[in-house]
Amino acid sequence: MKRQILIVDDEKDIRDVLAMALADMGHDVLTAGEGEQALRLFREASPPIVVTDIKMPGMDGIDLLQKLKQENPETEVIMITGHGDLDLAIRSLKCEATDFITKPINIDVLEIALRRVEERIVTRRQLREYTEHLEQLIREKSELQSRLSSLGLMIGSISHGIKGLLTGLDGGIYLVDSGLSKKDPRTLAEGWGAVKLTISRIRKMMLDILYYAKERELKTERVDVARFAGQLATLFGKRIQELHIEFVSEVDPLAGEFEADPTYLQAALANIFDNAVDACLKDDSKMDHRIVFNAHRAADDITFEIIDNGVGMDSETQKKIFTLFFSSKGAEGTGLGLFVTQKIVEQHGGRIKVRSVIGHGSVFRVLIPQRATAEAHHNRNAEHRLPVLL
Numbered sequence: 267m268k269r270q271i272l273i274v275d276d277e278k279d280i281r282d283v284l285a286m287a288l289a290d291m292g293h294d295v296l297t298a299g300e301g302e303q304a305l306r307l308f309r310e311a312s313p314p315i316v317v318t319d320i321k322m323p324g325m326d327g328i329d330l331l332q333k334l335k336q337e338n339p340e341t342e343v344i345m346i347t348g349h350g351d352l353d354l355a356i357r358s359l360k361c362e363a364t365d366f367i368t369k370p371i372n373i374d375v376l377e378i379a380l381r382r383v384e385e386r387i388v389t390r391r392q393l394r395e396y397t398e399h400l401e402q403l404i405r406e407k408s409e410l411q412s413r414l415s416s417l418g419l420m421i422g423s424i425s426h427g428i429k430g431l432l433t434g435l436d437g438g439i440y441l442v443d444s445g446l447s448k449k450d451p452r453t454l455a456e457g458w459g460a461v462k463l464t465i466s467r468i469r470k471m472m473l474d475i476l477y478y479a480k481e482r483e484l485k486t487e488r489v490d491v492a493r494f495a496g497q498l499a500t501l502f503g504k505r506i507q508e509l510h511i512e513f514v515s516e517v518d519p520l521a522g523e524f525e526a527d528p529t530y531l532q533a534a535l536a537n538i539f540d541n542a543v544d545a546c547l548k549d550d551s552k553m554d555h556r557i558v559f560n561a562h563r564a565a566d567d568i569t570f571e572i573i574d575n576g577v578g579m580d581s582e583t584q585k586k587i588f589t590l591f592f593s594s595k596g597a598e599g600t601g602l603g604l605f606v607t608q609k610i611v612e613q614h615g616g617r618i619k620v621r622s623v624i625g626h627g628s629v630f631r632v633l634i635p636q637r638a639t640a641e642a643h644h645n646r647n648a649e650h651r652l653p654v655l656l
């Protein structure tokens with residue numbers, strides 16, 4: 267293998283002979299007549315191999331060796347010693363010289379020394395690659411471990427959620443049955459309402475799980491804000507009112523268009539609506555509950571606001587709401603909702619702001635940039651790749 271080699275010797279003849287021999291072997295040769303010059307050249311070119319005379323006026327070979335090793339411990343240094351300089355040779359080996367050859371220099375001996383140096387360089391490189399590979403394996407293993415434990419958490423949380431949903435379904439079915447047998451349309455309607463609500467929850471949970479389970483690329487298109495928000499208002503407004511919660515919606519008809527994946531953005535906002543409904547249903551402190559939905563343009567963002575006057579959150583809860591599997595709803599929540607919402611919003615290059623006062627209610631504001639450049643989308647998608655879990 268062709269390497270760059272620095273030759274250091276105060277005798278010009280020796281330098282020249284060595285330079286010629288090494289160049290003949292195919293190496294790229296640098297030469298220096300004394301230690302200081304050698305160090306300068308070494309700093310400039312960082313040759314992997316240095317062949318230096320031990321006895322030189324000024325900085326001697328051993329001083330040079332020590333300095334070279336300080337600058338780069340991996341430098342391979344071959345010492346040239348005179349006859350009878352055995353102690354110097356041994357001292358240089360103690361200072362980590364790779365090898366020594368004696369004067370008069372036999373080129374075959376030098377070649378053998380260089381071959382050994384080459385082997386050391388190759389072995390060191392292999393060792394480094396091996397170590398890096400090992401580190402990579404260890405990183406992958408710990409990623410796998412965290413995925414597995416997150417999978418375990420997810421299964422636990424989902425099973426818990428399904429159990430809760432089944433209880434809800436049982437309750438609804440019981441009411442439907444008894445409404446039917448007693449021919450009582452009110453009980454029947456109540457039971458049917460509970461069944462429908464539970465089924466919509468199951469659907470939402472499935473969507474969240476599917477989103478979480480697989481990496482999703484957004485399919486963005488130009489979307490008319492008023493149309494998109496209007497559809498959402500109709501969809502959720504109906505459901506909210508059925509639960510005897512007042513629904514108010516203000517959609518700016520002139521908000522224009524923005525770039526979004528309407529299916530995913532709708533799923534993201536649906537999670538916030540569902541939480542708002544839960545917060546109202548859980549709140550016994552007020553008689554009347556209300557959910558307000560606003561959509562408008564503010565500077566370069568399209569803003570969607572969902573405001574409820576439900577139970578609200580204390581500051582501890584607020585810190586955790588976007589955490590995967592965080593839920594305060596026991597069997598009725600999986601804690602996937604806002605985690606998924608946040609991911610979807612981030613994929614759109616947007617952000618979510620939350621304000622909440624316990625006992626009073628909460629405001630969730632989702633800001634989506636009106637214009638997302640294709641490149642920004644690409645980068646964000648890469649950043650927010652979700653773990654493939656199922």
Ligand SMILES: Nc1ncnc2c1ncn2[C@@H]1O[C@H](COP(=O)(O)OP(=O)(O)OP(=O)(O)O)[C@@H](O)[C@H]1O
Nearest residue numbers: 541542545578587593594599600601602603604628
């Ligand atoms: N509008 C809100 N009012 C009060 N608390 C809220 C509101 N939105 C979210 N939270 C709190 O944040 C937690 C996490 O919400 P998230 O939607 O992620 O999970 P979840 O609703 O519990 O379960 P699911 O996965 O079924 O949505 C909730 O359990 C609740 O404590």
Ligand SMILES: [Mg+2]
Nearest residue numbers: 537541603604
């Ligand atoms: Mg939720």
